[in-house]
Amino acid sequence: MGSTNQFAGSGRTREYSTTPTRRQLLRAGGAALVTGLAGCSEIVNTFDNSGNCGSVEPAASVSEYATHPNENVSMFRRGLRRLGYFPDEVVPESVRVNWTFPINYVGHTAAKASPVPTPDGETIVFAGDSGWVHAYAPNGEKRWATLTGATELGFHGSAAIVDDTVYIGGYDGDLYALDRETGDLVWRTRSRDLEGTLAIGSSPAYYDGRLYVIAEYGSPSSGALWEIDPETGEPTWSDDRIWGQPHPSPTIDLDAGRILAGSNDGVVYCWAFPSLQFAWSFQTGGEGGPDGESKADGAFRLGAQIKGTVAAHDGYGYVGSWDDTFYCIDLEDGTEEWAFETDGSIMANPAVDVDEDVVYMGNDDGAVYAIDAKSGEELWSADVGGRVIGGLSVTAGSVLVGSYDSHLYAFDKETGGQCWRVENRGRVTSAPVPVDGRIYYAERAVFSNYYDDDKETTMDEPGHAYCLVADE
Numbered sequence: 001m002g003s004t005n006q007f008a009g010s011g012r013t014r015e016y017s018t019t020p021t022r023r024q025l026l027r028a029g030g031a032a033l034v035t036g037l038a039g040c041s042e043i044v045n046t047f048d049n050s051g052n053c054g055s056v057e058p059a060a061s062v063s064e065y066a067t068h069p070n071e072n073v074s075m076f077r078r079g080l081r082r083l084g085y086f087p088d089e090v091v092p093e094s095v096r097v098n099w100t101f102p103i104n105y106v107g108h109t110a111a112k113a114s115p116v117p118t119p120d121g122e123t124i125v126f127a128g129d130s131g132w133v134h135a136y137a138p139n140g141e142k143r144w145a146t147l148t149g150a151t152e153l154g155f156h157g158s159a160a161i162v163d164d165t166v167y168i169g170g171y172d173g174d175l176y177a178l179d180r181e182t183g184d185l186v187w188r189t190r191s192r193d194l195e196g197t198l199a200i201g202s203s204p205a206y207y208d209g210r211l212y213v214i215a216e217y218g219s220p221s222s223g224a225l226w227e228i229d230p231e232t233g234e235p236t237w238s239d240d241r242i243w244g245q246p247h248p249s250p251t252i253d254l255d256a257g258r259i260l261a262g263s264n265d266g267v268v269y270c271w272a273f274p275s276l277q278f279a280w281s282f283q284t285g286g287e288g289g290p291d292g293e294s295k296a297d298g299a300f301r302l303g304a305q306i307k308g309t310v311a312a313h314d315g316y317g318y319v320g321s322w323d324d325t326f327y328c329i330d331l332e333d334g335t336e337e338w339a340f341e342t343d344g345s346i347m348a349n350p351a352v353d354v355d356e357d358v359v360y361m362g363n364d365d366g367a368v369y370a371i372d373a374k375s376g377e378e379l380w381s382a383d384v385g386g387r388v389i390g391g392l393s394v395t396a397g398s399v400l401v402g403s404y405d406s407h408l409y410a411f412d413k414e415t416g417g418q419c420w421r422v423e424n425r426g427r428v429t430s431a432p433v434p435v436d437g438r439i440y441y442a443e444r445a446v447f448s449n450y451y452d453d454d455k456e457t458t459m460d461e462p463g464h465a466y467c468l469v470a471d472e
Helices: 023-026
Strands: 003-007 047-049 093-105 125-128 130-135 142-147 160-161 165-169 175-179 185-189 205-209 208-216 222-228 235-242 251-252 256-260 267-272 277-283 312-314 314-322 325-330 334-339 351-352 358-362 367-372 378-383 394-396 398-402 407-412 418-423 433-435 438-442 446-448 457-462 463-470
Touching: 093 130, 093 418, 125 438, 130 160, 130 165, 160 205, 165 208, 208 235, 235 267, 256 314, 277 398, 312 351, 314 358, 351 394, 358 398, 367 398, 394 433, 446 463
Parallel strands: 003 142
Antiparallel strands: 047 418, 093 463, 125 130, 130 142, 160 165, 165 175, 175 185, 205 208, 208 222, 222 235, 251 256, 256 267, 267 277, 312 314, 314 325, 325 334, 351 358, 358 367, 367 378, 394 398, 398 407, 407 418, 433 438, 438 463, 446 457
8 A cells, every 4th residue: 555754854964165155245245035546536527538659669769869768767857968758658549547646736837847757657747836756666566655754835846866865856945865665764854055046946957976956045045056966965166156045956958968957037047068167148038127126136037937947959948038029049058049939928847859850849929829839930830729838748658738728638640630538627727647558647636726816716626636547
C-alpha cells in the first residue's frame, strides 16, 4: 500500500559565506525584509474520442539532445533543453482513466506541478500544492507519500530525479531531497541558507554533479540562479541579478554553452555554461514601461512577464511573454530572430519537435499554435476552449495540451486535427507526460467564487492526478 512520511522541518544549519550580494546591499540600505491510494471512485471524466489521428510508429530511440546525457536522470520537460519532446511515445487513438487520486487543494493560480517518471519509468513522482510529494507505480499502486514543510502553497515546480534521489523546490522557499525508494528526507536546504528565499517555483536542472535552480525573493522583488551540491544541499554559487520573482525553470543547452531563464520583469537572463559568466539579457515588450521606483534599479516592464520555461533547440531559445508575443532568440548573443504575435498573454511551456523543426505553444486566446521553428510562420492553430498555462508535450504523432476549459486535448501534430479530449474536474495546468503508453497529468482544485470579493471562496472538489490508458 506504500508508506506515508511526515517531517516537521528537521534540517542541518549551513555556513555559506561570500562577499555581500546586491540583495544584501539593498537590504542594508533600508529595504524591508519580506519575509490515498489511487482509485477510480466517482470518476467524473467524460471523453470525446471521435477524432482519428491515424497510426504512427514510435522512434526506436531518443537522442540525449531531447533527454539527458545521463540515462539515470529524469527532469521536467524531459531534458536539459526543456523540449517536452517524446518521439518514442505514441498517444492512444482513444483513452480512458485507469486511475486517479486527489492531489491539489489550493486556489493559488500558478500552474500545477507536472508528474516526473523515474528514469526506469517504474515510478511516477507527483508533487501537490498542499506540500505532499507522492510516488505511484504505473498500475496505480502507491509507493510512498511524504508531507514536507511546504504546506501553504506546496509545490508548483516539478521534480528532478537523479539516481536514487528526488530533488524539488517548494513555495516555502526550501529545496528538498527525498529518497526515491522510500520518500524519506535526505536533506533540506532552508530558505535562510539561500538568502531568505520567498519561494522556489522553478524545477531543478541537473548536470555533471550540480543542481541548478531559480529562487524568488520578496523585497526587493527579484530572483537568483543557484548552483547546489546535490550530495549535501550546500549552495556553491549564485547570481542575484534577476528581477521580478522568476517562476520559470533553468534551461541548459550544452552545445550552445548556455544556461538561461526568464522572469516576471519580462527579461530572459543568460549565462555561459559551465563557466557561469553572465552572457546577455533579452527584454520583451509590455505596455507598463520601466518601473524603477518599486523595483529598485532593475528594468521591469509591466505586462511583459515571462512565466514559461525557455525551450532550446539548434542554437535558439523559444519563449512567450505576457506582451502577447512568442519569441525566437539567438542563444549566442541574445538577439531576436523572429517574433510571433498572438491575441493573448503567453505563459505556457512550449514543446519542440526537433526532427521536424516545429514548435508548439498555447496561450490565453484559447488556441494552440504550430510554428515553423526556423521562420516563425504559423503552420496551424487549434481551439482548446480556454487559457493554456501549463506545458505542451509532443509525441511521435500527437500534441498533448491541457486547458482552462478543464479538458486535456490530443491533436494530430501534422494537421492540428483533434484526436480526442478528456473532460476533467478542474482546469488542467500541469504538463501531460506520456510514459510507456500511459499519460500522466494533474489539474487544479475546483473553487466557487474565486474571483468574487463579495462572496466566500470555497473549494468544491480537490484537483486530481490522472493516469490515462488506451481504451481498448
